[in-house]
Amino acid sequence: MVRNDDRRRALADAGLTVLAREGARGLTHRAVDREAGVPTGTSSNYFRTRGDLVGALVERIEQRLAPDQATLDRLGARAPSRALFADYVRDIVRRLTTERDVTTALFELRLEATRRPEVAAVLGEWMRRSFAADVEFNRVAELPGGPAEIALFHYALDGLLLDRLTLSIDPNTPTDDVVDRLVEGLLS
Numbered sequence: 001m002v003r004n005d006d007r008r009r010a011l012a013d014a015g016l017t018v019l020a021r022e023g024a025r026g027l028t029h030r031a032v033d034r035e036a037g038v039p040t041g042t043s044s045n046y047f048r049t050r051g052d053l054v055g056a057l058v059e060r061i062e063q064r065l066a067p068d069q070a071t072l073d074r075l076g077a078r079a080p081s082r083a084l085f086a087d088y089v090r091d092i093v094r095r096l097t098t099e100r101d102v103t104t105a106l107f108e109l110r111l112e113a114t115r116r117p118e119v120a121a122v123l124g125e126w127m128r129r130s131f132a133a134d135v136e137f138n139r140v141a142e143l144p145g146g147p148a149e150i151a152l153f154h155y156a157l158d159g160l161l162l163d164r165l166t167l168s169i170d171p172n173t174p175t176d177d178v179v180d181r182l183v184e185g186l187l188s
Contacts, residue, residue: 011036011043012060015053020104024112024119029053051118057105058126064102065095080142086183088143089153093175096161104165144187156182 014036019027032043032053047053071091078084096103113120131154135147145153160178163169 007042008046008056009060009063011038011046012056013064015043015057016060016064016105017101019057019108020101024108027053051122054109054119055122057109058122061102061106061109062126062130064099065106067091067095076141080144082144082183082187084141085143085145085187086179088141089157089179089183090176092157093160093164093179096157097164097175100165103161107162107165149186152186153182156186 011032015027015032018031018035022031027050029044029047029050030040033040036043043053047056075084075087075091078087109119109123113123131150134154135150138145138150160175160182164175
């Protein structure tokens, strides 16, 4: 079959929508075909196995949640500081909350990884690369905090995102205020 990258992306996007809406049990090739509005069997032609489909979803998550280069350039022109670190964190939160289905799908895959070693292998490799890139970026940008602080921010942001994407324990506190408190508390 001829490789059609646009079709692959559209099918992966449909898979992310299905995963976010129906959870891991609802993620089937047939459900992806329905969501994408393509003939039955199309997604299995592109992604032969469920593992191939999950791999495509992880790849698409990485693409869709990637930072905007113009934003990185704008932030990178500033002097390193806690305020700059907070603005980087705000950008991460903005991307993750703007792409709600993608972030929800990522949480679904993380939960599925606790039950399925093959999902854990694919997702775990991406998460390790992503974390290493975050640590290296922080070092190169001369931002405060090292690997331990970056890990703490990941833990905190996961909780914040779960709160903002689901039932919030404190919906009246602006997300930016939460980010400011996290930065102050973790980099004190």
